[in-house]
Amino acid sequence: MALLDCVQMSKRFGGVPALQDVSFSLNKGEIVGLIGPNGAGKTTLFNLVAGAIKPTEGRVFLKEIDITGLPAHRICRFGIGRTFQVTRPFAELTCLENVGVAIINRPRKLKGESWREKGMEYLEQVGLLQEAQTRAGDLNLIAKKKLEMARALASNPEILLLDEVLGGLNTQEIGQAVSIIKGLRDALGITLLWIEHIMGAIMGAADRIILLDQGRKLLEGTPAEVVRDERAIRAYLGED
Amino acid sequence: MKDKRVYAAIVVALACLLPLGLDEYKLHVVINSLFYVMMASSWNLLAGYTGQVSFAHAAFAGIGAYTSGILSVKAGFNPWAGIVIGMAAAGFVGFLVGVLCLRMGGIYLSLTTLGFSEILRIIITNEYEITRGTMGLQVPALMPVYSKTAYFYIMLGAAVLSLIVIYKMIYSDTGLNFRAVQNDEKAASSLGVDVVRIRVMAFTVSSILAGMAGGFYGHYLLLITPEIPSLDQQFLVLSMAVIGGLGSFVGPILGAFTLEILAEYIRGYGQYHVLVFGLVALAMARFSPRGVMGIVSDYKRRRNQSLIAAGELRG
Numbered sequence: 001m002a003l004l005d006c007v008q009m010s011k012r013f014g015g016v017p018a019l020q021d022v023s024f025s026l027n028k029g030e031i032v033g034l035i036g037p038n039g040a041g042k043t044t045l046f047n048l049v050a051g052a053i054k055p056t057e058g059r060v061f062l063k064e065i066d067i068t069g070l071p072a073h074r075i076c077r078f079g080i081g082r083t084f085q086v087t088r089p090f091a092e093l094t095c096l097e098n099v100g101v102a103i104i105n106r107p108r109k110l111k112g113e114s115w116r117e118k119g120m121e122y123l124e125q126v127g128l129l130q131e132a133q134t135r136a137g138d139l140n141l142i143a144k145k146k147l148e149m150a151r152a153l154a155s156n157p158e159i160l161l162l163d164e165v166l167g168g169l170n171t172q173e174i175g176q177a178v179s180i181i182k183g184l185r186d187a188l189g190i191t192l193l194w195i196e197h198i199m200g201a202i203m204g205a206a207d208r209i210i211l212l213d214q215g216r217k218l219l220e221g222t223p224a225e226v227v228r229d230e231r232a233i234r235a236y237l238g239e240d
Numbered sequence: 241m242k243d244k245r246v247y248a249a250i251v252v253a254l255a256c257l258l259p260l261g262l263d264e265y266k267l268h269v270v271i272n273s274l275f276y277v278m279m280a281s282s283w284n285l286l287a288g289y290t291g292q293v294s295f296a297h298a299a300f301a302g303i304g305a306y307t308s309g310i311l312s313v314k315a316g317f318n319p320w321a322g323i324v325i326g327m328a329a330a331g332f333v334g335f336l337v338g339v340l341c342l343r344m345g346g347i348y349l350s351l352t353t354l355g356f357s358e359i360l361r362i363i364i365t366n367e368y369e370i371t372r373g374t375m376g377l378q379v380p381a382l383m384p385v386y387s388k389t390a391y392f393y394i395m396l397g398a399a400v401l402s403l404i405v406i407y408k409m410i411y412s413d414t415g416l417n418f419r420a421v422q423n424d425e426k427a428a429s430s431l432g433v434d435v436v437r438i439r440v441m442a443f444t445v446s447s448i449l450a451g452m453a454g455g456f457y458g459h460y461l462l463l464i465t466p467e468i469p470s471l472d473q474q475f476l477v478l479s480m481a482v483i484g485g486l487g488s489f490v491g492p493i494l495g496a497f498t499l500e501i502l503a504e505y506i507r508g509y510g511q512y513h514v515l516v517f518g519l520v521a522l523a524m525a526r527f528s529p530r531g532v533m534g535i536v537s538d539y540k541r542r543r544n545q546s547l548i549a550a551g552e553l554r555g
Contacts (some may be wrong), residue, residue, distance in 0.1 A: 050430060071436075072429040082430050090423035092487075093416075101420040104413040105432030115413075155431050 003028045003191055004049070004080075004159055009058030011044055018044045020215045022058075026159060031185055031192045033206035033223070035199070037236060040212040042195045043085060046161050049193075050082045051075035062159075077107045081157030085164045085195070087144040091137030095128055095147055096120065098136050102154035122150040126180065141168050153184070160184065162194040166201055174198060178205050203227060211235060255396055259389045267388050273500040274395040275457045278402045280480040280492035282449035285406050287478075288486035289415065290442040291422035293346070295474055296337060296353035297450050299360045302469020303330045304451030305458030306364060306371060309379040312459075314370075319382050323455035327448050334447020338440040357471060364466050376465035379458055391460050398456050402449050407489060409445065418442060419487075472514055476503075479521040485533025494532065 002025035011019040019041040026032055034042050047053045049060055051072040059068045062078055070078075090098050099119040103110065110118055123129050126146040131139065136147060145165055152160055162181065166174050178201050184190045196202035203209070203223040211218045211226060213235040219226065226232050259267060283297045307329040308322030317325070337356055341349045364371045371377055383390055409415055420428040421438050429435050458464040467473065476499070484495025503513045528534050 052426065052430070071434075072426075073432050073434045076430060076432040084427065084430070088424045088427035090420050090427065092423055093419055097416060097419075101416055101428065101433060102431040104416060105434075107432075151427075151431060 002026060003063060004193075005061040005064075006045075006049065007059045007061070009045065009048055009060070010056050011041075011048060011053065012056045017215050019048070019055075022212070022215075022217045024210055024217065024220065026191050026193060028191055029185060029189055030208060031182070031194060031206045033202040033209045034193060034195045034212065035197075035202060035209060035226075036212035036218070039214075040235075041215040042212055043163060044215075045212070046082060046163055046193075046195065049075075050080060050161060073105070076155055076157075077105070079156075079158035080161065081152040081155045081159070082161040083145075083148045083152050083163055083165060085167075087141070087148045089136035089139065089144055089147055091135065093136055094133050095123060095136055095139070095150075096132040098147055099123060099150050099154045102151050106156055119154065122154045125153065126150045142173065145169075149180075153190075157190060159191045159193065162192060162196075164195055164197060166196060166198045174201055177201075181205065252396070252400060256393070259392055264388055267392055269501060269504050271388075271392055271395050271460060273497045274392075274399045275453055275460075276477065276480055276496035276500050277399050277493050278453035279450060279477045280484065280496045281403060281406050281489075282446045282453070283477055284481045284486060284488075284492045285409065285418075285449070286442050286446040288481065288488070288492075289410055289418040289422060290439060292341070292439060292442065293350050294337075294341075294353040294443070294446075295350055295471070295478075296357045296360075297446070297477055298471070298474035299353075299357040299469045300330045300334055300447040300450035301454030301457070301473070302360060302364065302466070303333055303447075304454035305464045305468050306377070307451075308455040309377050309458050309464045310370060312380050313377060319380055319459045323452065323459070326455040327451040330451025330454070331444050331448035334450075335440060335444045337447075338443025341443070342436055342439060354471075357469065357474065361466050361469055361471075364469065371464075371466075374466060376463040378463055381462060382456075382459045395456060395460065398452060402452060403489075403493070405445075405449065410489060414438070414441070472511075475518055476514060479517040481531075482521040483517070483524050483531055485531030487530060488533035488537075491531050491533035 004026040006025070007023050009019060009022045010017065022045060034045065036042055048055045051070050051074065054069045059066055061067065062080065067075055067078060090101065096116060096119045099122050100115040103115040103118050120129065120132060123132055126149050128143060128146050128150060131143060136144070139147060149165060165181070166177055169177060181192065181194070182205055185192060194202065194206065206223055208220065209223050209226040210220045211232055218231055218235055219229055221229070258270060262270065279297065279301060283294070286297070287293045304323070304326035308319060308326035311317040311322040311325060312319045337353065341352055344352060365373050382394060410418070417428070417433050417438050420433055421435050425435050454468055458468065480495035480499045481492040483499065484493065485491025499517055506513050524531055
């Protein structure tokens with residue numbers, strides 16, 4: 001049995017289908033890339049898994065437990081963390097406090113360690129140690145993305161949903177970010193479902209790729225299979 | 241942290257000496273101020289820390305005052321027990337209003353609480369048999385022999401208790417959750433914050449504290465009128481918190497004393513002080529949303545930054 005199973009998920013917004021009949025699984029320790037043109041339904045799928053919105057049809061199972069339609073905070077406590085495509089820092093809080101929010105709401109409380117101490121570990125992991133006392137609203141875009149990641153990690157997830165964390169980074173920064181992300185799987189055993197537009201990065205890092213197009217799952221396979229498939233090329237380049 | 245406790249203890253100790261130097265009238269103004277400290281600070285807990293701008297805070301003070309007043313007049317309760325029951329009643333109604341307003345943000349929550357506040361005022365005004373309407377309900381004092389000095393110490397004790405509860409709360413994990421919810425509900429829930437629970441909790445606790453303030457104030461005035469749960473009162477409390485500084489612990493305390501004392505000075509010009517305070521609060525909300533305390537902390541931050549910059553230039 002897979003770690004996460006999504007079965008025939010559909011979502012309509014007032015009759016407009018955003019996602020139709022999408023099924024997929026995540027196995028423990030995998031990095032799965034979720035790609036597709038704009039409007040393909042990638043972020044909608046994330047929101048369904050993370051509990052931000054409820055599916056019109058279909059079910060989500062985490063370790064065979066039905067978590068469909070649970071509120072977001074409960075899904076987080078079950079072990080599914082997420083980042084947002086457009087970063088959502090708590091602007092008036094310091095970086096350390098931002099991370100602290102995730103720590104104090106874990107289902108298992110810290111033992112003998114305060115959230116401030118623990119929080120510094122996560123800031124260090126993403127390279128924000130110097131900014132611990134900076135107001136999150138004052139950070140630049142890259143630092144906000146790092147914070148978004150540190151915060152999601154601080155909730156101690158088994159599965160992490162990453163939504164376009166590389167957007168806006170230069171080549172060198174992309175390299176760093178990818179190695180941080182791979183480290184999450186290699187060192188911490190976190191399973192990753194990762195939306196990304198930067199093909200070079202996602203194709204190199206993912207074990208498996210799922211391609212969405214117009215709300216449907218178009219194909220699924222190893223990166224090598226996907227880049228060769230003409231349906232993938234058509235989805236991105238149009239039909240001619 | 242230790243330092244702050246010492247400062248707070250000194251302020252309270254100095255406050256304890258006030259009755260020595262003040263005449264009856266001035267003591268009355270200070271007691272009023274203490275009531276407003278409780279009101280503005282507990283409203284700030286809700287509006288300044290979770291972003292729920294409720295217009296029903298004076299109404300909850302009214303529920304506390306009238307519950308305690310009616311119980312002691314009609315059912316012979318001890319006023320102290322009445323205040324405790326009044327707090328529970330305010331908390332319970334606060335919980336219900338909090339649940340009702342759950343899915344509402346911003347303006348909708350404000351409008352709903354405004355409506356609730358007016359409904360309550362109309363009920364109190366019209367249920368003459370029970371509340372004596374606009375005539376006011378005469379209630380017993382908290383002690384056998386009326387003493388302004390004793391009332392001052394009681395109100396001071398209540399205000400300190402209320403402030404300790406608020407302080408503990410905003411500097412606890414719950415306080416961090418409050419601020420997270422205020423900043424971004426979606427992000428908060430994605431990190432495991434139970435937004436519903438946090439919002440209702442803030443509503444309930446701030447209502448209990450308003451109920452307590454109203455209960456004590458009613459038994460001090462000895463006459464409870466629909467003035468206590470009125471919108472005038474609500475906007476005065478709002479002005480105090482906004483001018484002092486929303487989202488800061490000290491701001492509403494400063495705001496309450498400053499505005500209450502100012503109000504006494506300009507009393508000669510009639511009810512215009514509410515208008516003036518409202519205008520100042522509006523200007524504050526526009527130009528300095530974190531009030532006087534916001535201006536102070538911005539100034540400190542800029543000074544620190546320029547000190548650091550100067551140090552770097554020299555170094």
